[in-house]
Each structure stands twice: as C-alpha cells, then as structure tokens.
Amino acid sequence: xxxxxxxxxxxATIRQMVKKTLKMAGLDVGSVFEASNGIExxxxxxxxxxxxxxxDINMPTMNGVQLLTRMQENRRLKTIPIVIVSTEGSKQxxxxxxxxxxxxxxxxxxxxxxxxxxxxxxxxxKDDVTDQDGDIDGDLF
Amino acid sequence: MSQTKTATLTEIFSEVLANLAFMFTDDDxxxxxxxxxxLETTIGYEGPCRGELCFRCPRDFTRQLxxxxxxxxxxxxxxxxxxxxxxxxxxxxxxxxLVTTLHGAQAVFNLTIPQCRELAxxxxxxxxxxxxxxxxxxxxxxxxxxxxxxxxIEPTS
Numbered sequence: 001x002x003x004x005x006x007x008x009x010x011x012a013t014i015r016q017m018v019k020k021t022l023k024m025a026g027l028d029v030g031s032v033f034e035a036s037n038g039i040e041x042x043x044x045x046x047x048x049x050x051x052x053x054x055x056d057i058n059m060p061t062m063n064g065v066q067l068l069t070r071m072q073e074n075r076r077l078k079t080i081p082i083v084i085v086s087t088e089g090s091k092q093x094x095x096x097x098x099x100x101x102x103x104x105x106x107x108x109x110x111x112x113x114x115x116x117x118x119x120x121x122x123x124x125x126k127d128d129v130t131d132q133d134g135d136i137d138g139d140l141f
Numbered sequence: 142m143s144q145t146k147t148a149t150l151t152e153i154f155s156e157v158l159a160n161l162a163f164m165f166t167d168d169d170x171x172x173x174x175x176x177x178x179x180l181e182t183t184i185g186y187e188g189p190c191r192g193e194l195c196f197r198c199p200r201d202f203t204r205q206l207x208x209x210x211x212x213x214x215x216x217x218x219x220x221x222x223x224x225x226x227x228x229x230x231x232x233x234x235x236x237x238x239l240v241t242t243l244h245g246a247q248a249v250f251n252l253t254i255p256q257c258r259e260l261a262x263x264x265x266x267x268x269x270x271x272x273x274x275x276x277x278x279x280x281x282x283x284x285x286x287x288x289x290x291x292x293x294i295e296p297t298s
Contacts, residue, residue, distance in 0.1 A: 010254070011226055011227075011229065011230035011233070012223055012226050013207060013210055013211060013223050013226050013227045013230050014230050016211055016223075017210060017211065020212070058233065058251075058252050058254065059254075060254050086237070087233050087234050087236065087237025087238070087252065088237060089237055089238070089240065089241035089246055090241075090246060090247070090248060090249045090250065091246045091247060092247065092248075092249050093249050107237075108233075108234050108237065109157065109160065109161045109234055
C-alpha cells in the first residue's frame with residue numbers, strides 16, 4: 001500500500017525538489033501534499049491524513065517547532081512521524097526537536113540517499129524497485 | 142575579522158552553488174549588462190551573536206539558479222516564477238552552513254526569513270577596500286556578497 005506524504009516548507013522550490021527526490025528514491029509514496037507553513041499543514045492534515053510529514057523549521061506564520069509542539073498536543077496528530085528537513089545544524093536544536101517528537105532529521109542540502117535512508121523504515125520501498133541502492137544519483141538537493 | 146568571515150562566506154557560497162546548482166565561479170571578470178535588473182537577497186541570524194548576509198545579483202542569474210535547482214530549462218516559465226523563491230532558499234542554505242562553520246554545532250541560532258528586493262540601480266561592483274564585501278563572477282555574471290557582523294547591523298526598532 002502506498003503512503004501519503006505531506007511536505008511543509010515555505011519554499012516552493014524546496015517542496016518541488018523534495019517531491020522529485022521522493023519519486024526518484026523508489027519509496028512507496030502515494031499522494032504528496034504540500035503546505036507552506038504550520039497553519040497550512042494543520043489544515044491539510046484535517047483533509048488528508050498522511051503517513052509521514054517532512055517539515056522545515058524556519059517558516060513564517062507557524063514554524064516547524066511550533067507545528068511539532070501543536071501536533072504533540074493532539075492525540076491523533078502526535079502519531080504521525082515527522083522528519084525535519086532544514087538548514088539547521090545545531091546539535092542542541094536537533095535534540096530539542098527529537099525530544100518533542102521528531103522521528104528523524106535531514107540537513108539541507110541533502111543527497112537523495114540521505115532522505116531515502118531516513119524514510120525507508122517509514123514508507124518502505126516499491127515492489128518494482130529491485131536495486132534499492134542504485135537508480136538515484138548522487139546530486140545534492 | 143570581517144575579512145575572514147567574508148572569505149568563509151564566499152567559500153561556502155561557491156561550494157553550495159557548485160554542488161547544488163552546478164554553477165561555478167569564474168576567474169575571468171564577467172561583464173555587467175547595461176539593462177540588468179539587480180536583486181538583493183538578505184538573511185540574518187541571531188543567537189550568541191548576530192550576523193547578516195546579503196547577496197546581490199542580476200535577475201537573470203536567479204532564473205538560472207531556479208532552473209538548475211529544479212532541473213528545468215531556463216526558458217521554462219517556472220524558472221521565472223520561482224526565481225525569487227529559489228534565491229531566498231539558496232541563501233537560507235548558505236546561511237545555515239555559514240553559521241555552523243563560524244560558530245560550531247553546539248551553539249543555537251535562529252535564522253530570519255530571507256527577504257528579496259529589486260535594487261534601484263546596479264550596485265558598486267568595484268569595491269576593493271571594504272572587508273565585508275566580496276565580488277565575484279559566476280557563469281558569466283558578476284555577483285556580490287556582503288557579510289555584516291553584529292556591529293555593522295542597524296538595530297531593529
């Protein structure tokens with residue numbers, strides 16, 4: 001069964017690049033929804049339950065940390081695994097994010113393999129992908 | 142001190158640009174187009190100390206950047222549509238890398254939301270005696286980077 005994903009990033013460019021990476025990575029991804037901040041993400045989650053969220057930290061209106069905190073207060077939403085995709089490099093910040101529910105962390109810019117490795121346990125790999133370590137090149141995203 | 146940080150910024154900028162967008166700095170000085178519209182993208186960081194990065198380039202450069210990031214032709218309308226978004230996100234990435242390089246992975250910094258604006262005129266690209274400014278050529282375009290540390294940033298009202 002394919003898994004739906006929500007990408008939350010204020011940059012449309014990054015959302016498109018992540019979407020492309022998900023396709024290239026051979027992960028078992030269904031529909032990919034998008035939101036440009038935490039408020040939009042919460043609205044999307046009302047309409048579209050997803051299996052995984054990819055969330056940026058630095059966003060206007062409601063940032064990634066505020067979104068995670070809000071989701072932890074909701075019994076249904078707190079079960080959705082969240083992978084942080086951010087430029088953030090502080091160890092303390094990453095630990096803080098993990099302590100409030102982040103499942104994983106990928107730092108921008110990233111290689112498609114890095115995203116795939118974090119998401120593989122959550123999404124699985126498509127049945128028709130035989131070479132799980134091949135097929136995606138080493139370009140940075 | 143500013144000179145060292147500006148040099149670090151230039152190095153990180155060039156590296157991210159090459160790795161992410163396959164755009165490379167040139168040794169030859171590129172010409173400046175007479176009718177070029179210039180954009181200035183600014184991003185700051187705050188934590189144990191503050192800093193601000195500013196990137197000035199012709200609008201066509203941002204189109205090429207968007208096209209390369211998205212893997213589309215520069216003539217594609219999406220390259221134009223996403224050009225400002227692409228340059229803002231690019232500077233977000235550069236700033237994140239710079240902060241870790243300058244201040245280490247232990248310190249916690251908050252980055253501001255990048256801002257992009259059109260400049261009324263071509264910036265002075267012949268500045269040589271300001272340690273905060275670095276002017277270089279990339280893929281046939283002149284571009285300019287500015288690093289401002291705590292003492293150079295105007296206080297917010």
